[in-house]
Amino acid sequence: MGEFTRHCGAPVVYFQAARQAPLADELATLADSVATSDLPDATVAADAAPRTLTAALTLLAAALPDDEPSVVVIDELPWLLEQVDGGAGELQRVWDTRLSKKPVLLLLLGSDLAMMEHLTGPEQPFHGRATEMVIDPLTPADVARMCAADPFDAFDAYLVTGGLPLVAQEWEAGWSVRDFLDHSFGTSTSALVVSGGRVLDSEFPETSLARRVLASIGGRGERTFSAIQSDGGSDVLHPGTLTATLRMLRDKRVVAADEPLSARSAPKNVRYRIADPALRFWLAFVEPALAEVDRGRPDLALARVDRGFAAWRGRAVEPVVRDALSRLLPDATWPHVDQVGGWWPRTNIPEIDLVGTTWNRDVQLVGTIKWRQNPLKADDVAALSTDATSVPGVGAGTPLVGVCPGGADTEGFATVWGAADLLDAWG
Template sequence: MAAEFIGRRAELAMLRKRLDRVAESGSGSAITIRGRRQVGKSRLVQELCDASGLPYAYYTAIKGASLPEATGLFLAELKSSGLPADREAIPETVSGWPDALRALASALPETPSIVVLDELPWLAEQDEAFDGVLQAMWDRLISRKPVLLLLLGSDIHMMERLTSYDRPFYGRADNFVLPPLNVAETGQALQLEPAEAIDAHLITGGLPGILRSWPRSTPPTEFVKAECADPATPLFGIPESTLLAEFPSPDHARRVLEAVGSGDRTHAAIAATAGGIPSGTLSPLLQRLINEKHVLAQEQPLSTSPGKPALYRVADSNLRLYLAVLRSAHDLVLRGRTDAAFRIFERRWASWRVRAAEPLIRETLGLAATSGMLPWPDVEAVGGWWNRQFDPEIDLIGADREPVAQRIHFAGSIKWLESSFDQHDWASLQRAVSALPGWDPTRGELIVVSRSGLAPQLDGSGIGLAWGPEEIVETWRSG
């Protein structure tokens, strides 16, 4: 299993830099770390605590705990930690969080230390005044000691609110969003070749909580087949728990998310599938799911002219796969129909993968462009283009800016199938770009990203760039 700590070099370096700053200044520094469930926030912070060799206290809030229970558990954790010089000086009980945080301040040593408050939104649920108390105790007592305070939470919107301008803790913490592992880190964790590493990344979303259950060197389809015999596997449980936590009731938001997850991409199609939600309700709801919940992503057609319509997709590929495929399979697994569950996955996997790979490939080319790895130094935006009829629909556009470009540097096609990119695909791409606003064949080049390479009979002399799985993984390894 992929149980050891993988990747996170940049994230650990950032946290170590903050620790160095604490040691140099002799005063406290605070960071909020947010990210979706099972993305590895707690594991990252624990790795920092272990590697630093510094005294630390790690408290994880419990959802639904009463205020006396929460503060009592906090004090017990503080007493058993490496912070206090005199453990007997830590009280057993206090009247509330002000006294609990005063106890923390008194326990902090005069040398650098680390304090972690995990699942912070649950503390805010228990006590509406918690962030105000935290601000007061931080300003008056805690920040005067050389401590790195790490505030963790999976409720992204609530974590954002903690440090927004109208909240007490505003301006007192750096904000950091922990992303999933990238595709190179996924491949490293599972010891898979590039093509299978990309498949594994699409299945897991790069979530360590799922990767830990994946035996090394196991091909993706074999892993899914084995998991279909386990109704409690993280492959099903993690996306299901995300849905239950973020959308506990079947309201409009849940219906819209499920419509997008089933494959509806346009405003009109989502409205119809979700039960005819009026446009005045659907539009702000979509923006809330994008900007607050961060479960949807919106894409605009990229060219030298404004374009419509906008397209929507589930932002996380694991949740996207669950809504489109794995939820139906899980229902069968729960009924003991393991073989039927895996057949559903087999039938839907190839077509689902075609669409799911597109945003990853665009993001990869965008990373390559900003890292100077592409032959077009002026490319700053990578997207796709389509018209209202989706005929044609061009997978890749590289431009100088978005959503309305001044110049298009490349256009291209993604073929993420077992068959290679052939003469028919090449002819289709050449026809499609003739409809692209701003396309100049004398200044722009055509590119191809193919899972199975170029067909041997294809004359590739007109292809400005041809990438496969190896280049995608290497970009993330080097970027």
């Protein structure tokens, strides 16, 4: 947003709300943002002290020019509206009566996706009045270009940076994961170190139940409801409380709930994972290292990554691979693959990394993901063939596929996708 406002060529008002700030302070800050902007009539807001949101927005409208375009950015809108009963209605009314009559681009931003979507839902103030746009993180292909990385290293860079531009821009061309982490763990103010904390602190207080659940899923790798519930030892979470927390985290797109994909539905075998790419690596490796980084011991943080990165990456890359194949398929080779997922039973043994089906859940392929530079071998084919017999809908003729950056030294797979093939999913 900063790049846009700097280069848009129009006068700009930028206001960012603060969570749980007193309403009087927020309204004064909004008026000051108008008064200190480059609007031609910004002085109308000088020394103003609006007491209501309507008054503050009316002041904004008075400062906007009638004869040239302008831009107004209200960042973290949900935090402003949570301080005002009926605030969304006030904003809608001032838009209809005053702001919409000006040549102004009004940008309403918020990191709380559930709340932002609510504002434009049916029977809500901005239903039919706004164009919605979700600003996603950089894709793996974006990161590859930004970091000048080859396909294999690009996925490493994506997994570590989460696709956050401010983090990725610190990754220099030719760096390995170790090089980047050596740089990032060397200072407590690096983009990687501060990014996850900012994301979490803006939405979830440190002592909240949501933080506990996120630490369980992202920090300790718990995936099942029962494992998350009992992760606190003797302090077992009440099922209803955990259900509500997981629902809230899913609504906010922070956590995802995956069901096994096969010819038979299995909703009771849901597995949870961190959906926000900015938090996956951060919760697993950065948050546990914050104290070490603060006291100048990046070596301890790096040692933790050395011990756990390979196993973590093997798991973390799976949803990224499935996303890529969901974009690439169907194609000429696999014209009937409409859904891509994985499969597992209640015991998690065996786990099948890839399952491709039609919309009617007719299994078209099963596959393995081996994220390594060494090629797939005949024993990988044999292991997949054995394990796949457990998947409902898989028969003797179901094709086997593989994903491996190192390719394959066997003809047992119908298709093998490498890292470069997957990058093509994002253009």
